[in-house]
Amino acid sequence: xxxxxxxxxxxxxxxxxxxxxxxxxxxxxxxxxxxxxxxxxxxxxxxxxxxxxxxxxxxxxxxxxxxxxxxxxxxxxxxxxxxxxxxxxxxxxxxxxxxxxxxxxxxxxxxxxxxxxxxxxxxxxxxxxxxxxxxxxxxxxxxxxxxxxxxxxxxxxxxxxxxxxxxxxxxxxxxxxxxxxxxxxxxxxxxxxxxxxxxxxxxxxxxxxxxxxxxxxxxxxxxxxxxxxxxxxxxxxxxxxxxxxxxxxxxxxxxxxxxxxxxxxxxxxxxxxxxxxxxxxxxxxxxxxxxxxxxxxxxxxxxxxxxxxxxxxxxxxxxxxxxxxxxxxxxxxxxxxxxxxxxxxxxxxxxxxxxxxxxxxxxxxxxxxxxxxxxxxxxxxxxxxxxxxxxxxxxxxx
Ligand SMILES: Cc1ncc(C[n+]2csc(CCOP(=O)(O)OP(=O)(O)O)c2C)c(N)n1
Numbered sequence: 001x002x003x004x005x006x007x008x009x010x011x012x013x014x015x016x017x018x019x020x021x022x023x024x025x026x027x028x029x030x031x032x033x034x035x036x037x038x039x040x041x042x043x044x045x046x047x048x049x050x051x052x053x054x055x056x057x058x059x060x061x062x063x064x065x066x067x068x069x070x071x072x073x074x075x076x077x078x079x080x081x082x083x084x085x086x087x088x089x090x091x092x093x094x095x096x097x098x099x100x101x102x103x104x105x106x107x108x109x110x111x112x113x114x115x116x117x118x119x120x121x122x123x124x125x126x127x128x129x130x131x132x133x134x135x136x137x138x139x140x141x142x143x144x145x146x147x148x149x150x151x152x153x154x155x156x157x158x159x160x161x162x163x164x165x166x167x168x169x170x171x172x173x174x175x176x177x178x179x180x181x182x183x184x185x186x187x188x189x190x191x192x193x194x195x196x197x198x199x200x201x202x203x204x205x206x207x208x209x210x211x212x213x214x215x216x217x218x219x220x221x222x223x224x225x226x227x228x229x230x231x232x233x234x235x236x237x238x239x240x241x242x243x244x245x246x247x248x249x250x251x252x253x254x255x256x257x258x259x260x261x262x263x264x265x266x267x268x269x270x271x272x273x274x275x276x277x278x279x280x281x282x283x284x285x286x287x288x289x290x291x292x293x294x295x296x297x298x299x300x301x302x303x304x305x306x307x308x309x310x311x312x313x314x315x316x317x318x319x320x321x322x323x324x325x326x327x328x329x330x331x332x333x334x335x336x337x338x339x340x341x342x343x344x345x346x347x348x349x350x351x352x353x354x355x356x357x358x359x360x361x362x363x364x365x366x367x368x369x370x371x372x373x374x375x376x377x378x379x380x381x382x383x384x385x386x387x388x389x390x391x392x393x394x395x396x397x398x
Contacts, residue, residue, distance in 0.1 A: 020177070021154040022184035023052030026113075029155040031058045033162030035111065036082045038062065039070030041241075041271075042297055043089035045115035045176050047305040048183040050087060059085075065311050066242065066271040067092025071099040074110050083109070083166070090116035090127075090134020091240055093173070097137045100171050104141060109165040111158070112173035117147045120177045125373050126239045138173055145173035154180060183304070197361035199224045200336045201292050205263055206235075208343040212259035212288075213251055213381075217244040219265035219299050221292050223365035230372065233380040242272035245289050249279060252287035252352075255385060259286050259347045266293040266318060267310035273321055276354070280326035283352030288343070290355045291318055298362040319356045329353040 026049055030038070037060045040050050053061040064070035067088040074084035088096070093114045103110060116122070118131030138145045144164065148157055157174050165172035202224035205214065216222030216237035229235045238244045248262030269275070269291050279287070295313040312318065322330045329351050333339035339357050346353040 020180040022182050023049045024184050025155045027056050029158035034083045035085050037084045039064050039074055040087035041067050042308050044303045046087050047300045047303050049181050051306050068096040068099050071096035075103050075108050078108050085111045087113045090130035093137050094133025107169040109169050110171045111162045111165045115176045117175045143171050147175040148177055150177045193360040196359040197363045198292050198359050199363040201357045201359050204336050204339045212261045215244055215248040215262045217265045217268045221263050233384050236377040241268045245275050252284045262289045264291050266312040267297045270311040276322045277325040279352045285350035287352040288346040292357050292359050294360050322354045332356045334358045
């Protein structure tokens with residue numbers, strides 16, 4: 001057993017979580033406290049609520065590609081006479097810190113429904129960063145908040161905290177427990193799609209990488225990349241939306257003689273489109289970014305959600321944006337064969353290069369989470385790249 005074969009929950013481990021409310025009950029409570037608009041980006045806890053909000057005429061439901069932008073829009077909305085709720089996981093709340101500080105300064109109320117407190121049966125270690133960012137923002141800014149436990153009366157809490165936000169003229173947050181909101185009636189429709197899949201993309205990248213270092217994204221593809229490379233520290237993933245491409249960029253700068261491949265998701269890249277301008281300007285030649293474009297946030301199929309459109313699903317063309325930003329080497333692939341050709345060139349020729357892999361089909365991974373705790377891979381990769389002598393993961397050979 002190597003250091004990376006760390007214990008993980010069995011795939012059959014019971015899911016911890018108690019449904020506390022249907023999405024409809026939460027929306028009724030939001031309406032009762034005068035919420036007119038919601039701004040949101042999906043996560044596994046809120047996704048059923050967002051689907052229900054989209055279909056409820058009482059609240060205008062706005063999907064955003066990054067949460068801090070939603071927070072800033074809610075500030076403007078209040079100026080104009082509206083009352084909003086920000087629905088976000090903890091990582092997005094962390095991103096919104098600066099905007100919330102301004103809202104506190106200006107006495108602008110907003111109700112925040114967030115998730116990942118780091119308590120109550122959390123079983124994915126990679127949610128730690130989300131919990132730290134979200135709870136850190138609440139504590140650091142002194143935002144009044146309540147961490148709900150499984151089984152709590154969530155609609156009552158929404159009514160109570162929504163009222164408080166308005167009375168105190170301040171942001172107020174409810175931290176939702178895992179799997180606490182159900183869709184209510186009706187099962188999610190599964191959409192059958194044809195064409196290349198995220199699994200195909202991962203397999204081609206692994207086959208074509210040579211000695212390339214790989215940085216995956218928060219989506220399914222990281223699980224596909226991790227399966228079968230469990231002893232390989234040169235394949236790691238970045239679990240925060242939007243930061244796969246920047247992390248791969250920095251790694252490529254530090255390792256100029258080695259190819260570096262960022263395997264990013266369309267939802268992740270569109271949350272930080274400005275990185276494409278940065279890469280065009282200063283991106284290193286050994287960097288290749290493969291964007292898996294499936295038109296949405298495919299990962300939430302795991303939570304039994306309806307397909308969640310990302311900006312690509314609304315028509316954003318990542319290849320066109322990259323070209324408009326000044327990236328000179330942009331290609332697109334629709335089949336594994338085309339992707340193989342694009343990658344072979346990208347890895348051989350100087351870049352930076354962007355390959356958009358149109359992969360509408362999502363394969364649910366065999367084990368739907370990164371196989372290894374990221375701290376182990378992070379530290380092992382750094383050691384591997386900076387240590388003058390070869391090491392094995394089982395231990396230092398000296
Ligand atoms: C800042 C932030 N907000 C929200 C999330 C929750 N989240 C996890 S995976 C994911 C979707 C990723 O979409 P995409 O990059 O298109 O990959 P796919 O799910 O399609 O594989 C989201 C929104 C997150 N990880 N980070």
